[in-house]
Amino acid sequence: MTTARRWIGDHLVLGLGILVLAYTFVPIAIVVLMSFNDSSKSRNVYKFQEFTLENWLHPGQWADGMGSSVWLSIQIAFCATLVATILGTLAAFALTRHRFAGRSAANVIIFLPMASPEIVMGSSLLSLFVAAGFGGSLGFVTILIAHVMFCLSFVIVTVKARLSGLNDNLEQAAMDLYATEAQTFWRVTFPLVLPGIIGAALLSFSLSFDDFIITNLNAGQSVTFPMFVYGANQRGVPMEVNVIGTAMFVISIAIVLGNEVVRRRQAKTLAG
């Protein structure tokens, strides 16, 4: 076997893998590209016409309703993240560190939302709201409730993973060294779980901001950003939506990479 053939053989799988990865980024590249697209010329065709910085520089000129939909999505995502992260972290602690009956049942209920089709979850929530008499007042609150519901599972799973990886000797060592239970938690446990909690919060924010199917069913008259985009598809999507998409992507990547760097440093110290 020649050296070249051998090299190809060894690296074939890796090469294919990288190809797949590249394929997943193509649409992202397009989103970024389109954010610089001048959409005034053609609204009905999703095509690159002319380069412009207008979309980025003049948010005031964004299409009607887009700004408010973005703002609504941000508000909901923020609140949902807050509630889901707190509730989910508490639950993760319960599942990892404490004993109680019905643990396996709890695990199943937590796993199910991650695997259920969104249309079914959205439908059932809607029927609940209607049956409870809130059919006429769908809006911020109902969306929020729905978002917390499906974010909870992801938060719990993420924090649980982090928590169970911690050496539990550390907490015992802290108590051995005169730390009370409360001091042990705040000085040892919490700093070490924090990266997991932050990761869960980020995931939660993303999921909430991006959710469409469940939101669409339970939003009533409110319009979130994904709903705006979907609705605009009929009339012609304004290019400035891609500004939001790009911004989301860049911010998230920056945070994730930053968190990854911190985690790498801590991971090295944990392996001891």
Added chain:
Amino acid sequence: MSQVHEVTPGGPPEASGSRDLKISRLTKEYATFTAVKSLDLVVPQGQFFALLGPSGCGKTTTLRMVAGLETPTSGTIELGDTEITFAKPYKRPVNTVFQNYALFPHLDIAKNVAFGLERRGVKDTKKQVADMLELVELTSQAHKKPTQLSGGQQQRVALARALINKPEVLLLDEPLGALDLKLRRGMQLELKRIQTEVGLTFVHVTHDQEEAMTMADTVAVMNHGVIEQMGAPIELYENPRTTFVANFLGQSNLLAGEIEGREGDQVKVRVQGAVASVPGDRAHSDSGKGWLGIRPEKVLIAEAGQPIDAPGDVIEGGHVTDVSFVGVSTQYSVRMPWGQELMVFEQNTGARAMLPVGTAVDISWRPEFAFLLDASQDAKAGIEED
């Protein structure tokens, strides 16, 4: 059933301090088994005490109960006249060096070491931390994080972190287990030196009998939740009272015999036709059958018919079935006429060449080195399985 044995002081006799660690009828029961069975133990203040036993014998559980990390099912733990049986770990003047060190990964070395002092409200810890780091020779590493250090260094940090609090009892849970041989030897001497220097009570838990014998003033051998024998290392080794101790510490040859009776301060035992004698205080069984024990290094060997240097009780008719050169000594397996294989360790003084396999030999030992054990005990107890 509790086994209470006299503590034979190993080091220089000291006045029994008022802050001895006293464990009475300590028991820990789990749903499926009992880890510790009614343990009685007194560790005098200032001693280096070793709790020795195979894995699963309950030694770590005992240690954790003293630290407050496990709750006893029954029994008491006292420090002097203060009972600490159910006190929370942070309320006991006891600190632990954990098996895997349990250093806080998010704090640097100096902060790890200062942790205990800070929790107790000590404001300025700088000087004490510096002194302690100097004691364990890690001053230059003060600002590194735990995983940037080697295993041996981490171990010393764990020690410093515990010692700085000047606990009344320092508990060590197999702290040298993860170190390689040379490093372990060095640390054993270090620990002993530090203990002597600071004068604190050390309770060291280990399964390594050489480690226990090297470092401790007093050793307690634990098996299945009870203490089999406790005393100075030399006492345990030379005069074991149970087959477990005889096999767990070093190795022993155990020969089945019939006890004939006492004659003055000697006990006569009939072994394979010959009559051997055992000093009275080394006989731990009075009548019926017994195990006559003799350590391999105490057995003398010579080619059949050749004179043995300073012989005692002699048994003829063996032949060599295995020879192992171990550097310091040569280990022989000798098959005796009744089928049993005995071990003989001969120091390589160079006085005689190694006896090849198949050689017909006589063996002998001086009766004052033999010991007598109860035949009802398992002759295989304490032998480490591969």
Added chain:
Amino acid sequence: MAALDDVVAPKAKRKLTGYWLILPGAVWLLIFFVVPFYSLVASSLFDPKGSPLTGYDMTFHFQNFWDAIDKYKGQIWRSLWYAGVATLLCLVVGYVLAYAIAFKAGRWKNLMLVLVIAPFFTSFLLRTLSWQLILSDDGWVTSLARSTHFIDLLQVVGLVDGDRLLATQFAVIAGLTYNFLPFMVLPLYASLEKVDPRLIEAAGDLYASPMRGFFKVTFPLSLPGVVAGTLLTFIPAAGDYVNATLLGNTNTRMVGNSIQSLFTSQGDYAAAGALSVILMVIIVAAVMLYVRTAGTEDLV
């Protein structure tokens, strides 16, 4: 691993901490995930003659189910078919990626994992819209497909009807595959990661070629990941309708489209509920059948 409950004197009060901690989360999920299913089933039995304005009567109108199946069986079948094909494609493509990361990535492992998740952070809708551009009639992908007669091949198989790639079944499936790829890759990776590479070496030592080594050792060991990934991809894909709307046409409507419009524009809660329940039942049945044949009970 000793639970914190073990430390300190055993008082019965201690043991309740776990319950308090999980209570809020459990209650939330109970009220807003478990209970709604009952509402859904209830609504599927409503008298269809009601409306959101006038209210519904509960008449245990099982006929709703037959009506729904009758009216929407095409879409139900289509949804399962699209989701199935997409899942299969995800499995093939995703396995390559997961394998590459698990075994061939070396120190780039974590970076590649981040890159797998990265696209997640752009709006799902915008990503799907991008496919409108990629598959547009005058884009180079469509031109290439035409010139290589790939489009003709697709036409034969029935995935396109004409010479467009956009607004076809092909586009919908391509979109589904793309969007759910991370759901397949991550469980696959988790499972492959646990495979000891020395086992593969041992297989080679015992005369197995790389291909045989893969099929006899690696793949069977990764089966839990395959099961998990397949489920996590198929289930949400079957209920999706965004891809169908943005990339398909009126003939590619999936069950999700119908459920959505029945609830909102048509206001027929009974039919919508019935259709949702039917979808749920089919999915659960398919999952249980699948898990039973694949032989892995342990998912969580």
